Amino acid sequence: MLRRIGTGLVVLWAAATAAYLALLAAPGDTVDAIIGDGADTPLIRSQIIQEWHLDRPAVVQYLDFLWRALHGDLGRSYLLQRPVSEVIGGQLAPTLTLAFSAGVLGIVLALVLAVTTRRPWARRASSTLELVLVSTPPFLIGIILLSVFSFRLGLFPVSGDQGVAALVLPAVTLALPVAGVLTQVLRDGIDRALDEPFVVTARARGLGERAVLVRHALRHALLPTVTLIGWLFGILLGGAVIIETVFGRPGLGQVTLQAVTSEDMPVVLAVVVFSAFVYVLLNTLADLAYLIIDPRLRRS
């Protein structure tokens, strides 16, 4: 367990450092980023340098960042002039709510689709739909859902983090591509499991087709799907950037987008470290999930 935590910390440090180096290597320096397209005079430059202590060597700034990060101080946003913890902290809940609902919805949809569409025609229809969902930009799905269910039918409000009604459309938008991919992986896994000898044994024991599918094949098919959980998080966070913009929802996605385009280093670093943290957490959970799904792994 200690080793796990140690590895996790190393990953966090590596992520922060890589992000720091990437931003350092990007064209233009921090002062340019803060000035943006506004007026640019030596006086303005010197004041910005003084305000953010940018006259120190990059190494010193980096060490200072690490030192303060260790003490829980993530610094202030160059652009928004507020503490990073406040900028990000306020946006965590809406994004996690969205990502969690979309994740759960996507997984449930995938399970239902993979198990119920076993007949050849249903399978073909579902496969086509999955392919369409996976290849359609979430932006477009969002706009179409909004046009139909919000603008035309008036069933859901367009925007904001205002209760369950406002969560439905964004969550569905984000869940559909996820469901598309997961269904394909699951179905493939089920197909392979159904070819295994143990399925013949199960059938010989007189088990019904449904029980064979749900109790045996599905369980085998889950393993590769669980491995995708890290990927799932990436999709959810990346998708949130677009979904939040389209639906006018607060959240980490919008903050990240703004921070990256304006090279707001403290915010970018915090988002990267946070994402790395969630990745580590999810992959640990995935490892634990293997043990629950597959009894054979418990013995080793």
Next chain:
Amino acid sequence: MRHRLWLAAAASLALLAGCSSSGGTATDAGAPVSGGSLSWAVETEPITLNPHQYAQAKARLLVWNNFEALLTHDDKGGYVPWLATGYEVSPDGKTYTVKLRTGVTFSDGTKFDAAAVKANVDQLLADGYAPTVAAVQLKNLKNVEVVDPATIKYNLKQPDVLILDFLSSPQGAVVSPKSLKEAKNLKAGGPELAGTGPFILDKYTPGQELHYVKNPNYNWAPANAGHTGPAYLDEVTYRFLKESSVRVGALTSGQVQVIEGVPATDQAQITANPQLTLSKGLNSGSAYSYYFNTSHAPFDDIRVRQAFRDALDVDTVLQGVYRGTATRAWSVISPTSPLYDSSLEKTYGNDAAKANATLDAAGWSTRDAEGYRTKDGKRLTARLVQSAPFVRDRRDILAQAVQAAVKQSAGIDLKVSVVDQGTATKAIEDNQYEIFDNSRADTDAGAALNLLLRSDGAINRTGVQDTQLDSLLAAGEAGGDRVKTYGEIQQKVIAKDALIQPLYAPADQIASSKAVGGLGFEPTAGVPGNAYNVWLSK
């Protein structure tokens, strides 16, 4: 004191209010009624809610809800007292004495007086607080003096009429001195900053909305605001919806009553709906223009600059990109400005034959395999570098249309790249560009030209170093007959030196349900006004 400019005479103000209606015109909404709560979808979430840090023209409609300045603009290039009752200029143009309203209080209960105004100026000049304001708008300010609680004096190092523009700008808005001292995140602003405006910002949900409530004690509207006393609306919510199609959908489905920012592609949807209205206001400041970099080839040669403009049929390009919704610009100054020189209209451009003859004469007479003109084996290339975060109004698409046009008509190779801010800044610093594009929303066009055209201008991208131009700009800043001075400047940079290719006058659009009355554009600035005069019919 040579002549007195006290503007407080009630009669003249009443007249002014009559002619410059920023709203309050008869609509389907009937007579103004008090009460109600309005939802207004806006395109841009402000980076900061502190008016001193204001840098986004798109945020201007929000600033004036809870903050106010000493003066405000009328629609003829003049000023109307707001938190002031009038002002007076010394004969040498170096001292501005401003009389202040009495009986005004900030929403935190602090009294508004000369000391409060001085506290704001001191804050603006504090190290690291607002370097842009200190370096640009207040560059000629020596100090401010509190004469008595209702009088404040601005002493300048040299005559500068733009100080009046500062006094009516968001950066010149007066924030409660108590908030200046106590706010936790002063530069970010928010509900903790108190102002004197007709509304009070009571809730900010980042990424989602701003919520304002009526200031019931408000009773100091400027004469051209449309009415007096408190605002009509009880509450206003500004929702941030970045996607224009989503804003339009939210409006057509009645989820919001007003939206701003309606691009050409969505305007038909509004005008076709009998429940909705669409209005447009041209912005002040400088027109969206291409600035030719004269510091190196090919635009160091005036003939190439002239040829570029002759090669381009601006009307056709604008029609193609904006479907007839854009207003063509002929000068660097926006056509709504009182300083605009309309005699430049239809005097240049769209003459491909002339462009080709000029380029032949300038030595760009050979063509390469792709049909571009060359000279000494070098292609006639102009690089335009656009910074992606600042591209708006489909200016990237416009650039592609210009690119196709100048290639076809004169064999000019316009290379357009849309890059991140850092790369764009680097291209400028390394002088690796031939065309710079920009528009500025300054309320006084002179302020924009100071930045863009002066030899030491903070955004001088033409590389022009011209003492004659500098002295003209200085004369315009000092006052006198500004229309004549800026007329000469425009003649020089557009007609004589061909430094600039003006393209279009930036505009703002408001679309609303017909149940909403009193919407309008801020005089001079041309951006949507605040919610003071807006009402919702029952």
